[in-house]
Amino acid sequence: QKEVEQNSGPLSVPEGAIASLNCTYSDRGSQSFFWYRQYSGKSPELIMFIYSNGDKEDGRFTAQLNKASQYVSLLIRDSQPSDSATYLCAVNFINNNDMRFGAGTRLTVKP
Amino acid sequence: DAMVIQNPRYQVTQFGKPVTLSCSQTLNHNVMYWYQQKSSQAPKLLFHYYDKDFNNEADTPDNFQSRRPNTSFCFLDIRSPGLGDAAMYLCATSPDSLNQPQHFGDGTRLSIL
Numbered sequence: 245q246k247e248v249e250q251n252s253g254p255l256s257v258p259e260g261a262i263a264s265l266n267c268t269y270s271d272r273g274s275q276s277f278f279w280y281r282q283y284s285g286k287s288p289e290l291i292m293f294i295y296s297n298g299d300k301e302d303g304r305f306t307a308q309l310n311k312a313s314q315y316v317s318l319l320i321r322d323s324q325p326s327d328s329a330t331y332l333c334a335v336n337f338i339n340n341n342d343m344r345f346g347a348g349t350r351l352t353v354k355p
Numbered sequence: 356d357a358m359v360i361q362n363p364r365y366q367v368t369q370f371g372k373p374v375t376l377s378c379s380q381t382l383n384h385n386v387m388y389w390y391q392q393k394s395s396q397a398p399k400l401l402f403h404y405y406d407k408d409f410n411n412e413a414d415t416p417d418n419f420q421s422r423r424p425n426t427s428f429c430f431l432d433i434r435s436p437g438l439g440d441a442a443m444y445l446c447a448t449s450p451d452s453l454n455q456p457q458h459f460g461d462g463t464r465l466s467i468l
Binding site: 248252275276278286287288289290293295332334336341342343344345346347348 | 395396400403458459
């Protein structure tokens with residue numbers, strides 16, 4: 245099993261729809277989970293972070309965490325063409341004391 | 356604005372010729388990170404500093420070294436670059452631990468001739 249696994253996509257949604265991005269991770273002891281957005285040729289920028297089971301909402305973005313299932317997701321409501329980017333899931337691996345990234349899901353929002 | 360600054364944005368070097376990439380931060384964060392990211396791949400953590408405490412990832416090649424002379428600056432030295440080292444190198448910071456969100460610089464894209 246990959247340490248942090250994401251569907252590579254591309255995921256294509258129409259403008260105004262909900263985009264759902266998923267991530268699974270292998271370290272059961274992980275406590276910190278992050279979603280970054282990365283435009284082509286640019287560096288990652290933080291979208292959301294979540295530490296506790298359940299949902300966390302910030303504007304159009306909702307992060308969902310289920311530690312028992314080792315699963316974290318990001319929902320983007322009212323998707324805009326400017327949301328088109330690669331979304332990276334990152335997990336703090338307690339056992340290794342480091343940060344592991346998934347390879348990212350490429351999202352395209354079509355006008 | 357407080358930020359993470361990487362220089363240069365683009366670096367071209369010759370096969371086997373040492374190269375140094377630099378990172379500075381005005382956030383006064385204790386933790387600084389270096390990542391390597393190849394096209395369509397995940398950023399891969401090379402090492403991180405907690406203050407002056409250096410933490411090397413187990414699979415980081417010996418060819419890669421780092422220095423942190425003070426809180427604000429961190430350098431990545433590649434002693435003998437190979438073609439496989441061509442990548443985007445990302446510097447990031449976080450306030451006190453790996454449990455916190457990281458702030459990334461714009462990256463340095465390294466090409467090897």
